[in-house]
Amino acid sequence: MRVVVLEYVGVTKEFAGDEGILQVVDDLSLTIKRGEIVALLGPSGCGKTTLLNMGAQLLKPTRGRVVCPKGTRVAYAFQEPRLLPWKTVEENIRFVQDNFLPEPLGGEIRERILVQTQLSDFRNAYPDELSGGMKQRVEIARALSIQPDLLLMDEPFKSLDPALKLELRSLLLAEHSRQQFALLLVTHDPGEAVLLADRVILLSRRPAQIRTEIALKAPQELRTLADPLLAGWLDEIHGLMVGAQ
Amino acid sequence: MRVVVLEYVGVTKEFAGDEGILQVVDDLSLTIKRGEIVALLGPSGCGKTTLLNMGAQLLKPTRGRVVCPKGTRVAYAFQEPRLLPWKTVEENIRFVQDNFLPEPLGGEIRERILVQTQLSDFRNAYPDELSGGMKQRVEIARALSIQPDLLLMDEPFKSLDPALKLELRSLLLAEHSRQQFALLLVTHDPGEAVLLADRVILLSRRPAQIRTEIALKAPQELRTLADPLLAGWLDEIHGLMVGAQ
Amino acid sequence: EEGRKIFIQSPPTVGVLPLIWVQEQGVLPRGIDLEIIISQDHQRGLSLISSGDLDLLVTGVNVGAKAYNRGIDLQLVNTNIWGIDYLLTSGFQAESWKDLEGRTLSLPLQGGPLDFLARYFLHNHGVDLDQIDFAYLPSNNGARAFQLGRLDAIILPEPMVTITLNNYDQAVLSLDIQEEWGKLHAGEERIPFVGLFVQGGFAKENSELVDLLHQYYQEGVDWVQSHPEAAAELAAQHFGQPAALVQESLGRIHLQVYPQDEARELIELLFTEIMDYYPEMIGGRLPDGDFYF
Amino acid sequence: MAISISRRKGEFQKLAIGTAGLLVVFACWSRLAENYHPLILPSPHETGKALLALWKEGSLVSNVLVTLSRTLCGCSLALFSGFALAVLTKGTTFWQALVRPILTLIQIIPPVVWTVLAVIWFGIADHVAPVFLIFVVTLPVAFVSFFSGLDSIDGQLVEMAAVYRCSRLKTITEIYLPALIPHFVSTVSVGISFAWKAAIFAEFMGSTTGVGFALSTANSNLQTEKVFAWVLVLIAVMLVCEYGLLTPLRRRAARWSA
């Protein structure tokens, strides 16, 4: 049996606003184990980011519990890049690496990831000198560079061209097979989900509940969208998302 | 002959950084006329946002000229939402509408667009109470609500689920046929490009130059990706973007 | 003798010159040294007296009396300045207080000695106080405003009088406050302004030393009177005022030490009058005998 | 509902703690005063008596009103000019190069010299000189604070406004001003307490009315308990200002800094 890295137990989340209470997550339970890749899909504003934030312990659920075992190394690629404006790309990555990895090792990993995210020419650039997609990549590079046990990613591949998306997906899978982290991935691209995930979870409209869960067995390295099985799943998911919700 | 709304004439753009000069756009010329929809595709960091910023007169080209006739009403949906944090969704939209439209008319348009972007429940919410995709939608709604002559959009449909993307594409096309604005659309999704654009422009790696330009004739309302012609274009563009660049 | 320092605080006035002279002469018994702190801050002086940090204080006689009456342990060693203030007028000669009617008169401190004197004279010369436009300004700013022609009259102490006369040709030295006092008090032209006070505890323990100091002080006064030039030089050194100016102003300052009984009479004469106007100024009553060292 | 109750409870708790702190200060004063002569350090009791006397005399209210009106006048002038200058100098290098050194100069010149100049320029006019001093002392503080506030303004929003053709005025009132509000509040809070102090000083030096004049007279006349009574008045006025004006302002400003 594999270790549980993150567990949502009957989680409900409400925000109190000026105009009353807004329920965002409704009695949702979900378990993520070591090595698993779970994709979360759902309508915009349904509560995905809120779920990730609770997973990262940045928000407390209104009811229920979110359990992440002590000592779990968590990395979070935020929906909107959160980089320190006064640090260069490399310094931004090192800033978090230093908390976990000793330097020669950390430096090697950083180097490898900078090259693979095509950022090595911009290692000394400050965030305000980067394009949107580049900031997005720094966010991903930072998350991968700490060798996390649990990786939370909120639409990591937006603002990237198809070629780069492809490459970063391979990078992610390569790092995953190397480190066997648990990955909770929010995405709006069903293709991305079926290519990467062991389990695809479709959320309902706000308040988020689990609508459908699809388990995918084929090893990720062998998957292509040409595969009729995957294409079938893709169509189904697409149908579910675009059709009557 | 249709009116030219935006014209790039031999535009070169360089940024001066700590480590020397970075050339981002290289002698690029492009003309956009009233009613035209032009999609810009290109690798991340190639200079797309820089082009739009020059179009909006926020940046000056290092060499060449960017001409936008006096009195052209420009709207710009930024890559990262730029909303006033102290104004609600509706106030944010009204803030720019007031510069162009008298109130009863502005209110009607705002109303329609709020409903179509599914924001009407959140008209009184402040930006920090919105999800990423919702902010993105406010950005789009604001741009459409001023009835622009020239609309610049930088990846407007990111962070949105497929269903919403579909709907917003129709909204965009409906507004377009109503107002006949010129649209310069940056996107990373070739499908989006072929479904929306009259001309798809593929940019090279940095410094941006025009690599390929594809003209699409079929009326947008009739296009679907099932159409073999479009599917062919899509494959070609995809191949160009993912293949050897 | 025990080696100790006697701490003295004084404002920059000629009243402290005799003490500076004593200090510089080195006439005191061996091991006894004077430490003279020049400061305008009476409040600070009284604080330090009451906490025992200070031994001697040169300050206004009314200030000392008030402190004494309010229960601060100090005694008057001697009164040394008896005349120092004058009424200056701008562009006209005031023959009497009546001439000030309808004019602006500047005084340094509401409820202070000069305020009392001005009101006393005006009242006794039948001037309606409502006819006078009083402007309370610190002496330096008052003097400046006066020299700009913005005031009709001002009561100033020396050396401010000399400075103003030398620099403002419209200034007229109209009335001598001391003389005016004399006109109303059978020719007695001495007004007790400044005194030397001793901390009570210190006085008890070192009464001989205080006597000695008083004696030397008197010698110092004589020295100042016989050597105006050298005295002015001393003032220049310690107060930063030009020597020539101080020397000139010495002519209009009445520095003298009289026997304590005589001084007490003069003080009580003044204080009795004050009681009718500003009893607060001296602490509400005449100080008793223990006030006088 | 639940929220507003718990918020009110929090406010109450805060108030209680604050009051407790002030009471401790008060107790310390009481205690300290026991060891000193009232002429040196009056006790709360004596101060209270003096305060009552001032109240009965009627000089309390009139002096406070005079000083307050001077402060408001000088302070609002200074805040307004400080803001205008900050916007102006932020816009053009020329103005910045010109204005900054002069303001530095103004800031350095000590109040004593200003009172000298005030006598020259305004004579002994009772109101103008204090207002001038308040203005001159508060202006550089307001300027520096606004200037650094302008630095923190989000350039991206300003760009957005430019694209959408917002007028210069609208950009200032709808983007600069709201973004400055948190800054503004702290500036106003520093500025007012500054101006208030300057008013006291100015009245001290060259006026014959106002709290500062009364305070200085009491001080020179060694009426220490009266001095402390006036200080209590000052504290009361500023506390009213702080909790009646600035704290609500600050709470509102929290909206903008979100």
Added chain:
Amino acid sequence: MAISISRRKGEFQKLAIGTAGLLVVFACWSRLAENYHPLILPSPHETGKALLALWKEGSLVSNVLVTLSRTLCGCSLALFSGFALAVLTKGTTFWQALVRPILTLIQIIPPVVWTVLAVIWFGIADHVAPVFLIFVVTLPVAFVSFFSGLDSIDGQLVEMAAVYRCSRLKTITEIYLPALIPHFVSTVSVGISFAWKAAIFAEFMGSTTGVGFALSTANSNLQTEKVFAWVLVLIAVMLVCEYGLLTPLRRRAARWSA
């Protein structure tokens, strides 16, 4: 290269404009002084003579050094405590509820009262009282400024640091401090000029050394040209401080506010 030359040219231009502005002020002074007696408003020439005399006397350097050392001492104490208090009160409601009213109190109490207390607490020690006054005057300013600076810190970055397990210390030094740097510089700049003024005032009131004392002596002796000479000295010291210390600091800080 090209950039640094054009930047230097810009700096030079700025300096030229600034100097021109100051020269105009100077000319106004000259002009104004012609109409007045030197006792009221001394001309630059007379002031220069007085300055030279001070220099020859030797009292210039010694007094400036005394005042400077007091200022630095009191000011750095105040800045440090102000920062610490701001961080502390930002963290917990308890401290905030406790500290704020007390600091408000400290800010309100006029210097007169502080000098009274200083005499009580420190006796005749000549140095402690001014340093104390400087501290007490500068502290609330530093606190308010730091506190409002902490408000402007990006909560999202702090969250990021929390997720990636940055220690409290690291978060403070690597996120709070850099984010505060622009604020810090303006605080230091206001703080120093504040402290310097407080020093002058403190020496004015209750000291027998330092520039403030010299200034007050000259003023009460109506030696206006000496007063102005001292003011020139003050200006020189603060200009050195402004352009030797604060401007470079500010330029560095620009990096962080990007």
